[in-house]
Amino acid sequence: xxxxxxxxxxxxxxxxxxxxxxxxxxxxxxxxxxxxxxxxxxxxxxxxxxxxxxxxxxxxxxxxxxxxxxxxxxxxxxxxxxxxxxxxxxxxxxxxxxxxxxxxxxxxxxxxxxxxxxxxxxxxxxxxxxxxxxxxxxxxxxxxxxxxxxxxxxxxxxxxxxxx
Numbered sequence: 001x002x003x004x005x006x007x008x009x010x011x012x013x014x015x016x017x018x019x020x021x022x023x024x025x026x027x028x029x030x031x032x033x034x035x036x037x038x039x040x041x042x043x044x045x046x047x048x049x050x051x052x053x054x055x056x057x058x059x060x061x062x063x064x065x066x067x068x069x070x071x072x073x074x075x076x077x078x079x080x081x082x083x084x085x086x087x088x089x090x091x092x093x094x095x096x097x098x099x100x101x102x103x104x105x106x107x108x109x110x111x112x113x114x115x116x117x118x119x120x121x122x123x124x125x126x127x128x129x130x131x132x133x134x135x136x137x138x139x140x141x142x143x144x145x146x147x148x149x150x151x152x153x154x155x156x157x158x159x160x161x162x163x164x
Contacts, residue, residue, distance in 0.1 A: 003119065011112030012119050019086045025061040028086075029054055030124035032065040033075075034133045042132035045156050047074050051083075053128045053154045060084055063124065065117050088113045118142070126152040 003012055016024060031050040054062065062083045064075045072087050079085060090113040121127050121139045129136030140153045 003115070007115065012116045015088060015112050015116030016120060019088060024120065024123070025084070027059060027125045028061040028063060028120075029057070029059045029126045029128065030063045030065065030121040030139075031128040032121065032133065032136055032139070033068070033071045034130065034135065035066065035068040035071055042130065042157065045130060047071055047078070049156055050128045051075070051079050053156070054083075054126070057126060059126065061086070063087065063117075063120055065121065088117055090114070090117075126154065128154045128156070130157045131155045132157050 031054075033045070033047055033050055035044060051062075060083060062075075062079070063086045064072055065087065066072055076085055118139065122142045127136075127139055127143060129139060131137055131140070136155070140155070143153055
């Protein structure tokens with residue numbers, strides 16, 4: 001992913017600077033826990049499954065992406081003493097089961113936050129997600145296309161797996 005200067009200056013850099021005032025840590029992991037309507041399509045994975053994949057890696061910094069506010073809260077509560085956790089302050093539903101009406105957040109910079117989250121996930125040393133998620137497949141594909149094939153992408157399911 002090679003965003004142009006305007007995209008970097010107006011969207012990505014300000015969003016990332018809001019959570020990384022000293023710059024993005026060099027060996028950061030990115031996880032994306034999709035809980036929203038994912039249970040209709042595939043098995044819903046626990047937060048613990050994502051963090052279990054990081055347990056034996058030399059990772060101290062983890063960006064947590066999710067459509068669910070409860071996922072962020074659970075990650076902070078359970079893993080906040082082991083890792084330095086980061087997340088963007090974007091609109092999320094409490095339980096992740098209802099879709100957010102992004103039209104009401106048009107002026108809140110949510111597009112930039114999503115671009116920043118995508119950019120960060122692609123640049124991460126390791127990304128953990130599920131191939132049953134379109135977002136995570138996009139991260140994986142852009143991760144490889146951006147020359148980060150040497151970095152790890154860890155999926156909790158197989159490509160195209162939809163069994164619940």
